[in-house]
Amino acid sequence: MFNAENLKVKLAGLDLRNPTILASGILGITSKSLEEVAHAGAGAVTTKSVGLKPREGYTNPTVIQLECGLLNALGLPNPGIHKFSEEMRELSNLEVPLILSVYGYSAKEYGAVAKVGEESGVDAVELNLSCPHVRGVGAEIGQNPEKIKEIVREVKAQVKVPVFAKLSPNVSDIVCLAEAAVSCGVDGITAINTVRAMVIDVETARPVLSNKIGGLSGGAVKPVAVRCVYEIFEAVKVPIIGCGGIRTWKDAVEFMLAGASAIQVGSAIAFEDLAVFKSITDGIRKYLEKKNIKSVNEIVGMAHRR
Amino acid sequence: MSGWHIDANQIRTTSIQKVVTETDSVKTIYFRDTLCASAKPGQFVMVWIPSVDEIPLSISSVNGILVSVTVKEVGEATRTLNRMKEGELIGVRGPFGNYFRILGKTALLVGGGVGTAPLMLLASKLVEEKVKTVVAEGAKTRSELLFINQLAKLQNKNSFKAIFTTDDGSYGTKGLVTDVAEKLLSTEHFDIIYACGNEAMTTKIFKLAEKYETPMQASLERFMYCAIGICGSCVIGKYRVCRDGPVFNQVQLKEVEDELGKIRLNQKGEKVRV
Numbered sequence: 078m079f080n081a082e083n084l085k086v087k088l089a090g091l092d093l094r095n096p097t098i099l100a101s102g103i104l105g106i107t108s109k110s111l112e113e114v115a116h117a118g119a120g121a122v123t124t125k126s127v128g129l130k131p132r133e134g135y136t137n138p139t140v141i142q143l144e145c146g147l148l149n150a151l152g153l154p155n156p157g158i159h160k161f162s163e164e165m166r167e168l169s170n171l172e173v174p175l176i177l178s179v180y181g182y183s184a185k186e187y188g189a190v191a192k193v194g195e196e197s198g199v200d201a202v203e204l205n206l207s208c209p210h211v212r213g214v215g216a217e218i219g220q221n222p223e224k225i226k227e228i229v230r231e232v233k234a235q236v237k238v239p240v241f242a243k244l245s246p247n248v249s250d251i252v253c254l255a256e257a258a259v260s261c262g263v264d265g266i267t268a269i270n271t272v273r274a275m276v277i278d279v280e281t282a283r284p285v286l287s288n289k290i291g292g293l294s295g296g297a298v299k300p301v302a303v304r305c306v307y308e309i310f311e312a313v314k315v316p317i318i319g320c321g322g323i324r325t326w327k328d329a330v331e332f333m334l335a336g337a338s339a340i341q342v343g344s345a346i347a348f349e350d351l352a353v354f355k356s357i358t359d360g361i362r363k364y365l366e367k368k369n370i371k372s373v374n375e376i377v378g379m380a381h382r383r
Numbered sequence: 384m385s386g387w388h389i390d391a392n393q394i395r396t397t398s399i400q401k402v403v404t405e406t407d408s409v410k411t412i413y414f415r416d417t418l419c420a421s422a423k424p425g426q427f428v429m430v431w432i433p434s435v436d437e438i439p440l441s442i443s444s445v446n447g448i449l450v451s452v453t454v455k456e457v458g459e460a461t462r463t464l465n466r467m468k469e470g471e472l473i474g475v476r477g478p479f480g481n482y483f484r485i486l487g488k489t490a491l492l493v494g495g496g497v498g499t500a501p502l503m504l505l506a507s508k509l510v511e512e513k514v515k516t517v518v519a520e521g522a523k524t525r526s527e528l529l530f531i532n533q534l535a536k537l538q539n540k541n542s543f544k545a546i547f548t549t550d551d552g553s554y555g556t557k558g559l560v561t562d563v564a565e566k567l568l569s570t571e572h573f574d575i576i577y578a579c580g581n582e583a584m585t586t587k588i589f590k591l592a593e594k595y596e597t598p599m600q601a602s603l604e605r606f607m608y609c610a611i612g613i614c615g616s617c618v619i620g621k622y623r624v625c626r627d628g629p630v631f632n633q634v635q636l637k638e639v640e641d642e643l644g645k646i647r648l649n650q651k652g653e654k655v656r657v
Contacts, residue, residue: 102614103613103614103615104612104613104614104615104618104623105615106615106616106618106648106652107615107618107648107652107654109618109620109621110615110618110621110623112621113621125615125652131651131653132651133649133650133651134608134616134650134651136435136436137429137431137436137437137438137608138394138429138431138437138474139437139608139609139614140608140609140610140611140613140614141394142392142393142394142476142611143393144393147613149609149614151608151614154608154616154650154651154652155651155652156651156652156653156654157651157653160653160654161652278394278396278433278474280396280472281396281433281472281474283433283434285394285431285474287436343613344613346612346613347392347609347611347612347613350612350626
């Protein structure tokens, strides 16, 4: 059961039947694949990051598997918000909230894309402020608190739906980025995006990714992500969506104890397929029962008790 | 099933063992890889051409740990791969996806051009399993027909037949392979049809399978990035070609009928004509 009463989460005004969310960048490029993820039990789904104009991804290899996780540099392939709005309109009867992931080269672009998204019926917007492998939209924007403020301000002026800021861990202090976003009215923080990383093949002596540098996800980044969520929770009042290497219910509970109100699942789909949503929610439910806790909301931030 | 492709997905560097010229634009490239050697007919492998690209290719043969892919030049990646020589390094990951299921005692295999490649591995399996098999292969002209010799070799075995068609009549029957398939289906009973070729051909065979109420499995092709079911670049309807496919049965093909032969996603994720 992925919709038991004790799993329900209120997230910045969104009603989630359970705390699991499809992470951005995974599968969400057509309405039908987003529907499939919802049918599989996710509490909400996030689209691939969409920009103002269509964008081709990088040449392959774009996704490589390592012993500790996945390394990707897809390059934000997307059909552009105007074409993509047709897909979103087809999701008007989706059983769970739909979150549009937005990227842009300027605050104005973020705002314009978010606005079309809202008009097409999305329930929330997540700002991709942290793509580690596309010039001009990733590091440059995501590492600068002033840029983040400008973007959040612009998007909040354009849309009424909740706005989440997805932050990069590739900074010396993620907390000041979260504080910057919150100071301009962001409704929630998603932490974290992938960690900048690289792999070189020793036989051919070449970087494997065509973009050479990509973002690491999966098990390897989990402790980094848990630390980020824990630190952000101490500093801000808005809800946090935890993301980074979540594959089992235990991982999910760990993030929630650190302070996440909900969690996102991405790379784990490669290993567990879509059944991962059900197995995580089943596990959380059993954990709550074992601990005699009435609602999943009660465990959020529990690790901060003194 | 969980985690089954974790080993198979890690990229392995291997050297090209042999290159066989099939036609002017098609070569078969042999390499050694233990994991790929466990591939079932219809599964595919991602081949990395260092510094150029990485592309999905069907496995066309397995002999011990010697594995082959059959490659038609259609762009930079395939052109570079087809110019590589014995001893040069490629990377492989896989095998990926599902595979052709062997059902019944009589099978019709319909291949269009390089789409015949995965059917070769299937054909040898069917012969092994003593399934009465007819392979119909179509191409534009004689010089583009593949595997004539290998199919002739199988022909020596009992209950195996190969039929060739060319659009210009330069070899075998003149006309389309789908017309030959229809003639066969209208006169003989087959327990199952297997198809791999361009999507117009597959769509036509799908219609024939419906008309003659014969089960069918077809291998589909889409542009793909990850090959492990997460990036969404290869979706058709609700299915991911890399993970739910590449082989689909006619119930699934019916479900994606509004896209089959009509719509695919390009590298931007835009829906475009197939």
